[in-house]
Amino acid sequence: MEKIRIEKTTAPKPKCDVSKIGFGTVFSDHMFIMDYEKGKGWFDPRIVPFAPFMISPAAIVLHYAPEIFEGMKAYRTPEGRVQLFRPIENIKRMNISAERMCLPQIDEEMMMEALKEIVRVDQDWVPSEPETSLYIRPFMFGTDEQLGIHTPHHCIFSIITCPVGSYFPEGINPVRIAIEKDDVRAVKGGTGFAKCGGNYAASLRAGEKAAAQGYAQVLWLDGVERKYIEEAGGMNVMFKIDGKVVTPALLGSVLDGITRKSLIAILKSWEIPVEERPISLDELLEAINTGRLEECWCCGTAAVISPIGELAFDNKKYIINDFKTGPLTKKLYDELTGIQWGTRPDPFGWTVPVI
Ligand SMILES: *Cc1c(COP(=O)(O)O)cnc(C)c1O
Numbered sequence: 001m002e003k004i005r006i007e008k009t010t011a012p013k014p015k016c017d018v019s020k021i022g023f024g025t026v027f028s029d030h031m032f033i034m035d036y037e038k039g040k041g042w043f044d045p046r047i048v049p050f051a052p053f054m055i056s057p058a059a060i061v062l063h064y065a066p067e068i069f070e071g072m073k074a075y076r077t078p079e080g081r082v083q084l085f086r087p088i089e090n091i092k093r094m095n096i097s098a099e100r101m102c103l104p105q106i107d108e109e110m111m112m113e114a115l116k117e118i119v120r121v122d123q124d125w126v127p128s129e130p131e132t133s134l135y136i137r138p139f140m141f142g143t144d145e146q147l148g149i150h151t152p153h154h155c156i157f158s159i160i161t162c163p164v165g166s167y168f169p170e171g172i173n174p175v176r177i178a179i180e181k182d183d184v185r186a187v188k189g190g191t192g193f194a195k196c197g198g199n200y201a202a203s204l205r206a207g208e209k210a211a212a213q214g215y216a217q218v219l220w221l222d223g224v225e226r227k228y229i230e231e232a233g234g235m236n237v238m239f240k241i242d243g244k245v246v247t248p249a250l251l252g253s254v255l256d257g258i259t260r261k262s263l264i265a266i267l268k269s270w271e272i273p274v275e276e277r278p279i280s281l282d283e284l285l286e287a288i289n290t291g292r293l294e295e296c297w298c299c300g301t302a303a304v305i306s307p308i309g310e311l312a313f314d315n316k317k318y319i320i321n322d323f324k325t326g327p328l329t330k331k332l333y334d335e336l337t338g339i340q341w342g343t344r345p346d347p348f349g350w351t352v353p354v355i
Pocket residue numbers: 071195231232233234235236255256257258259260299300301302
């Protein structure tokens with residue numbers, strides 16, 4: 001494994017008050033970069049001052065979008081240590097996304113070392129106020145200077161980081177979600193299971209439409225029948241119906257969220273039944289109308305857990321749990337964030353110390 005070269009900035013930026021910045025607007029002083037060339041593999045892993053890339057206007061990513069990314073966080077514990085949460089899951093998922101998009105695989109150990117090293121170099125950027133963390137964004141894209149459509153032969157893998165507070169300025173308060181019936185995010189056989197920029201580009205229009213009506217996110221239906229619930233914009237979704245937690249199964253169009261996976265493990269350890277299966281919109285609306293939908297929430301790394309207070313579909317509004325955070329939602333949030341920030345024991349061995 002090639003050693004990571006480190007070039008520190010001579011002009012460190014002043015640290016900011018994370019409670020006053022939006023999500024992903026302020027970046028730490030350094031970035032990780034590594035180059036790829038077909039035949040040669042990955043080379044020159046380095047940590048350098050945060051700066052723009054030089055790429056050709058013909059770079060393949062700007063035209064045909066071979067781009068994938070990950071999202072994870074470094075958490076400051078009460079003792080002042082810094083830890084990652086299940087980073088191996090992000091590394092494996094990055095390679096799954098890469099395979100789908102014909103981008104090169106990354107050596108798992110190399111990526112783990114890069115993640116730890118960028119956090120070590122910018123450790124002063126890991127905030128310590130409650131609910132804050134250093135968001136880590138690994139990403140990869142093709143840079144070939146050629147407009148012919150082909151598999152990328154030249155790529156950049158990079159990691160940037162940014163201190164973040166709570167994803168939603170309102171904190172863990174219920175959000176309003178609009179169920180989208182026209183646009184779709186993904187289909188089986190498509191790229192829904194991969195974390196790629198293109199999925200997001202195609203989601204923006206529905207997001208804009210929902211935002212104009214005061215909704216925080218879109219809840220997607222399946223792309224074929226528009227009948228089954230899939231997931232929210234960048235988060236998975238869970239429903240507590242009749243004492244059981246139901247979440248859409250991973251059938252190729254839903255992203256395999258690490259928060260989702262972790263909540264399922266926690267729920268099972270509490271002996272709360274969890275069902276991973278298709279859930280139709282009809283079944284959901286029926287559960288709401290008969291008062292059996294007790295709570296529901298979205299989950300993902302950025303916001304951890306967002307209780308859903310209102311669902312809207314076809315000009316009808318459905319209020320969930322009196323627009324209040326449900327007890328199980330709160331209990332899950334406290335348990336998962338407790339493990340992540342090191343204020344609770346980690347019985348699953350999910351955290352990985354960095355410092
Ligand atoms: C990243 C992402 C999620 C959440 O995954 P986590 O690993 O829990 O952060 C869910 N859906 C989509 C579309 C995503 O991109």
